[in-house]
Amino acid sequence: MQNKKVSFIFLIIVLITLFGCSTQKSEKLPRNVNSKQAQIFSQILRNNLSRETTKFQVTALSTKGANFASEGYVNWKNGLVSNSVSLNGSGRADLNAISNKDLVYENYFGLDTLMKKNNLTPKKWVSRTIDKSIYGIDSISQFILSLVSTTAENPLLLKQDGAQYLGQRKINGDVTSMFRKKGGDIVYYTKNDSTLLGVRVTLKGFTTPMLITFSSSANITIEVPNENDVYSIDDVSKFYFQNRPKF
Amino acid sequence: MKKIFIISVCLIFVISCSSEKKVSLPKRISVKAGASIQKAIDKASPGDLIILETGTYNGDVVVSTNDLTIRGKDRNNTIIDGKYKQDNGFIIAANGVRIENLTVQKFRTNGILFQGGYESDTTNTSTPDVLDRYKVQYVNALNNGLYGIYAFSSKNGVIANTYTKANADAGIYIGQCKPCNALVTGNIAEDNGLGFQGANASKELYIFTNNFSNNRAGIHLLSETKETKSPQEGVVVKGNLASKNNNDSAPTTTPDLYGFGIVIAGGNDNIVENNRTEENIQVGIALVENNAFLPSNNSFKGNFSRNNGSPFGFDLAYLISGRPDVMSLGNCFENNSYSSSSIDKIQTVLPCTGAAPGPFKSQPLKNFKVPDAPSYDSISVETLKQENIKKINSIPGKLKKISKPDLSQIGVPSAE
Numbered sequence: 194m195q196n197k198k199v200s201f202i203f204l205i206i207v208l209i210t211l212f213g214c215s216t217q218k219s220e221k222l223p224r225n226v227n228s229k230q231a232q233i234f235s236q237i238l239r240n241n242l243s244r245e246t247t248k249f250q251v252t253a254l255s256t257k258g259a260n261f262a263s264e265g266y267v268n269w270k271n272g273l274v275s276n277s278v279s280l281n282g283s284g285r286a287d288l289n290a291i292s293n294k295d296l297v298y299e300n301y302f303g304l305d306t307l308m309k310k311n312n313l314t315p316k317k318w319v320s321r322t323i324d325k326s327i328y329g330i331d332s333i334s335q336f337i338l339s340l341v342s343t344t345a346e347n348p349l350l351l352k353q354d355g356a357q358y359l360g361q362r363k364i365n366g367d368v369t370s371m372f373r374k375k376g377g378d379i380v381y382y383t384k385n386d387s388t389l390l391g392v393r394v395t396l397k398g399f400t401t402p403m404l405i406t407f408s409s410s411a412n413i414t415i416e417v418p419n420e421n422d423v424y425s426i427d428d429v430s431k432f433y434f435q436n437r438p439k440f
Numbered sequence: 441m442k443k444i445f446i447i448s449v450c451l452i453f454v455i456s457c458s459s460e461k462k463v464s465l466p467k468r469i470s471v472k473a474g475a476s477i478q479k480a481i482d483k484a485s486p487g488d489l490i491i492l493e494t495g496t497y498n499g500d501v502v503v504s505t506n507d508l509t510i511r512g513k514d515r516n517n518t519i520i521d522g523k524y525k526q527d528n529g530f531i532i533a534a535n536g537v538r539i540e541n542l543t544v545q546k547f548r549t550n551g552i553l554f555q556g557g558y559e560s561d562t563t564n565t566s567t568p569d570v571l572d573r574y575k576v577q578y579v580n581a582l583n584n585g586l587y588g589i590y591a592f593s594s595k596n597g598v599i600a601n602t603y604t605k606a607n608a609d610a611g612i613y614i615g616q617c618k619p620c621n622a623l624v625t626g627n628i629a630e631d632n633g634l635g636f637q638g639a640n641a642s643k644e645l646y647i648f649t650n651n652f653s654n655n656r657a658g659i660h661l662l663s664e665t666k667e668t669k670s671p672q673e674g675v676v677v678k679g680n681l682a683s684k685n686n687n688d689s690a691p692t693t694t695p696d697l698y699g700f701g702i703v704i705a706g707g708n709d710n711i712v713e714n715n716r717t718e719e720n721i722q723v724g725i726a727l728v729e730n731n732a733f734l735p736s737n738n739s740f741k742g743n744f745s746r747n748n749g750s751p752f753g754f755d756l757a758y759l760i761s762g763r764p765d766v767m768s769l770g771n772c773f774e775n776n777s778y779s780s781s782s783i784d785k786i787q788t789v790l791p792c793t794g795a796a797p798g799p800f801k802s803q804p805l806k807n808f809k810v811p812d813a814p815s816y817d818s819i820s821v822e823t824l825k826q827e828n829i830k831k832i833n834s835i836p837g838k839l840k841k842i843s844k845p846d847l848s849q850i851g852v853p854s855a856e
Contacts, residue, residue, distance in 0.1 A: 242815075347586060353667070
């Protein structure tokens with residue numbers, strides 16, 4: 194009888210504990226940003242203008258893009274990106290580029306050999322105009338370059354317009370808040386001082402969403418290549434695309 | 441008998457004690473240079489006067505107590521400095537607050553913001569959607585990332601005798617109010633993206649005797665979809681100077697708004713009278729659409745608009761983008777002094793009584809490449825000598841609702 198009583202009391206305690214835990218309110222996400230979050234969100238693109246050259250990495254967020262990797266550097270103030278892409282999981286850069294908003298300077302593994310075969314003195318770079326609709330590397334570089342603004346947004350209107358807070362996530366060890374504009378498909382990961390540490394986006398021409406992370410400034414200078422080291426695409430068009438990685 | 445008397449006395453004492461409201465008289469609170477303004481505000485009671493001694497202070501101050509007055513000892517040397525790292529000088533989330541006689545500078549967003557519908561993160565409370573009664577006077581707002589002085593979803597306000605400079609969006613901005621019940625008068629705004637902007641700011645808003653010159657654009661009233669309470673309507677713009685708004689040393693968030701004195705963009709029922717607009721490189725006074733909002737029933741009377749638009753535009757312009765002609769829509773021009781207009785003989789074809797509906801052919805502006813703008817935080821901050829408020833230590837009474845002002849005596853101002 195005594196054991197039955199003890200068991201019964203124990204059961205009651207367990208039930209109360211379980212019930213209490215299940216009724217604990219967890220934050221329902223996503224939800225609209227509050228005033229403070231709107232303030233943080235409003236500054237992130239303006240903030241990028243004052244950052245030094247920043248390293249980035251691009252990874253595909255599905256197994257479809259498992260062999261794809263891209264990394265590089267961006268200087269938002271100067272409007273320049275240097276980017277290398279690996280397509281077969283080997284770790285070797287298959288394609289390299291330096292881009293601004295109009296032009297891209299490319300090279301790829303084996304290009305110098307191809308130039309020699311075609312009786313051209315090898316030069317490091319080939320320049321062409323940007324075309325996001327054709328080239329994945331342009332889609333990446335132009336998107337990254339677009340993550341800057343000379344002006345902050347109005348946080349009151351961001352909030353009123355339904356900008357959302359999606360919770361928190363660690364990016365390279367730093368806790369970030371995740372924000373998205375209403376109806377938007379870009380998720381921004383930012384620290385509370387409006388430092389952008391990442392974005393999640395499905396870029397034009399890609400079927401897989403990408404995670405692009407930004408890490409602390411690097412002591413790197415991105416420069417437009419010297420014209421003596423550049424062939425125009427017209428100079429090499431006969432053979433350039435034969436071996437160029439399709440990206 | 442004696443017992444009854446004693447009981448009565450006790451009852452009277454108890455009742456008077458229990459019904460006595462603990463009302464404190466307004467008091468003066470002095471804040472020493474560099475001390476926390478926020479702490480002083482948090483300790484203050486409604487009606488108090490907070491005096492900031494001469495010196496420099498941090499910003500990001502939130503005012504959530506009604507009827508406070510925050511006043512600097514010296515307008516030019518009581519400085520709330522954000523150092524381009526803080527977001528707002530003051531956010532006012534309470535009714536009846538005055539900010540006076542000080543300088544707010546170098547904030548990433550606003551110098552002073554009156555915000556209806558503010559929601560606090562720490563107290564989990566919100567202010568009413570429309571903030572009621574506010575006043576800013578004898579304030580300098582310099583080098584802020586969006587607005588120098590911003591009243592959002594607020595009514596019964598006064599913005600007077602302020603000086604705003606090098607603010608990236610506008611020196612003064614009133615947004616999303618209908619009615620606004622506000623007076624904007626005696627202000628100087630220069631070297632800003634815009635001198636004054638009113639987005640969906642409507643009814644009982646009086647903008648008079650200000651100097652909005654030497655910005656990228658002077659006065660801009662617009663209807664838009666980002667803010668609620670569209671369309672913009674029913675504002676009086678009278679007796680203002682809006683000249684030489686071609687300043688390529690001014691920052692901006694709206695680069696294309698350059699070289700305009702006064703612009704009504706998609707607004708209705710506005711009265712634009714007795715203003716002087718000269719030497720604006722595109723248009724002196726412009727009536728245009730904004731996105732899907734067409735302007736209607738705006739009247740332009742008695743303005744002096746000359747030497748504008750050479751060679752790109754006009755003194756007076758009524759234009760709808762992409763259309764070679766415009767309908768009257770009740771818009772009219774009368775007794776203005778001008779020499780060029782986008783519609784030939786604009787005052788003859790669009791008088792304020794008996795105008796035909798149209799259409800009327802309107803010439804477009806010539807192509808004009810707007811210059812780049814510097815960043816607001818690259819512009820040097822000047823030391824100023826603006827006029828101080830009188831009676832620094834006087835505790836004011838509660839702010840009252842705004843009455844319609846008598847503007848009948850206001851004429852065209854003289855040139856600078």
